[in-house]
Amino acid sequence: MDVRTICLGILTRGDATGYEIKKLFEDDGYQHFVEASFGSIYPALQRLTEEGYVSVRSEAQEKRPDRKVYSITPQGRSQFIASLLKPLPEDRHRSPFVFAMLFADLLPQSRVSGMVDAYISQVEQKLAHLNQHDSASKPEGDKFVSGFGRAVYVAILDYLRSHRAEIETRLAAEAAE
Amino acid sequence: MDVRTICLGILTRGDATGYEIKKLFEDDGYQHFVEASFGSIYPALQRLTEEGYVSVRSEAQEKRPDRKVYSITPQGRSQFIASLLKPLPEDRHRSPFVFAMLFADLLPQSRVSGMVDAYISQVEQKLAHLNQHDSASKPEGDKFVSGFGRAVYVAILDYLRSHRAEIETRLAAEAAE
DNA sequence: GTTTGCATGTAAACGGTTACATGATTGG
DNA sequence: CCAATCATGTAACCGTTTACATGCAAAC
Structure with missing residues (x-):
């Protein structure tokens, strides 16, 4: 669009x-x-x-x-x-965070943790923002979309909180610096 | 990136x-x-x-x-x-589908249903794709990212399936055509 | 016999961001 | 006193996509 x-x-x-x-x-x-x-x-x-x-x-x-x-x-x-x-173009997501996570093994553990922390609080903020601007009075579409956003953000937070250890726990991250 | x-x-x-x-x-x-x-x-x-x-x-x-x-x-x-x-740029999502949903009230119900159906099967396909290419042998980052993707896709499917009625059920959609 | 896969590249067009230019008013 | 809000716009730049050019081999 x-x-x-x-x-x-x-x-x-x-x-x-x-x-x-x-x-x-x-x-x-x-x-x-x-x-x-x-x-x-x-x-x-x-x-x-x-x-x-x-x-x-x-x-x-x-x-x-x-x-x-x-x-x-x-x-x-x-x-x-x-x-x-007419047919809608496909979604495009570009997530530098997700991209970076692919290469977690090249980075110092502290950097990976830092990135995850930063990303979590970013998503938390967006979620908060979504909850503030409540769309109760707005068209049905707005409520639906706002719920969609919430669902996605919650899923991301859940996943990160319960799986971050897998990417943070590693023996030795000599790579960087 | x-x-x-x-x-x-x-x-x-x-x-x-x-x-x-x-x-x-x-x-x-x-x-x-x-x-x-x-x-x-x-x-x-x-x-x-x-x-x-x-x-x-x-x-x-x-x-x-x-x-x-x-x-x-x-x-x-x-x-x-x-x-x-160095600090990562923020994520950018552009979702023509989500954008269109904001304006569901301007469209015929059948078109909205069609869009939702199409989007669901698109996401299902991506999920299937993710499950095929299993990353068990790949670096930790790949597994993490693949899990991340799965979590998001599943959340989207759940949300759409349980909330689509809210946007499809409406009396009269004179607007279009 | 047509599509898909292999394999590289260029040029034009496109859509968008960033930075710049201008400038008063209000709130902290 | 400084930052933010209001308010419009232009120009240079940037990264990317699309379309084009070329061409054989294998699979369906």
Whole structure:
């Protein structure tokens, strides 16, 4: 899912500025599955406007750049739905942590433990974040996705806590340094 | 983790050609967390050679391009380890499926069911793949990672099977088409 | 007879991030 | 006083994918 499509999706939930779209990615629990930078959001919104999938109204502000509030158009909405009707691209996960774990035997034990600790607390944080922003009032999809995230994070924590020893307990890790 | 680093990592396990490295990504259970195309592997290997992190020997073949077998050098090895010692970039997951689920209420129920079915069988396949390529003989890291993958996939399947109704049961989905 | 496997590589296109430019206001 | 929030945008760069080019051998 490219930034264009993600922007359209967010705009189906209501009007927003580029700045707000970025915030939604970070704060509202979407952040676990999508993210994007200003450098990609603003141009995407411009192109979507040119193509007629969104419309803009400028709200003048004193001592700040004008707020440009974007709304999805009917064409944008059906374009968005169409994109959900055609075959979805596959998931891609890139986990430097998991990759590193493959080579645990090349690293000092302390480094491996450090990585596992860091990863656990990262996941704990994400889980906490998910629990804070409760989606009870939001569309069914949001609840489902939020539950999905929770299930995955809990599984990861369980696994790491009960299996970390296997990768930390080793005799000699001469390799590094 | 960029393709360069991934190549180095694979070469710590033994010599390989560009072609074989690609195969390893696909077949050997690494595939769940990393992948790369020829278009990135071959140039990466060339650059690593220039920089002295790997060495090549050409094995002539009849009626085929020469096999170029790459080996990691001592410098490559310590470079690789160094890259695992510095702070790891965060994981990134992009899941078009999960994204689509956020907007289940805009889609016909049949499409949502179809997506869930497709996703479930995709995950089932990955799980089966993981179970086939058993890593019993491989380094501890491989077993750990393989267990990690299994844990995540199982959690996903459990969640989808027990919660799919929440997103499929709805009265009226006029939106689409 | 067509697909799959072996085997290497290049070039263009793509999608995205990072850094830069600008600048007032509010909260700690 | 400094950091964060609000607010938009551009340009250079980067890593990767996709498509192309080449071509035989074996399996189905």
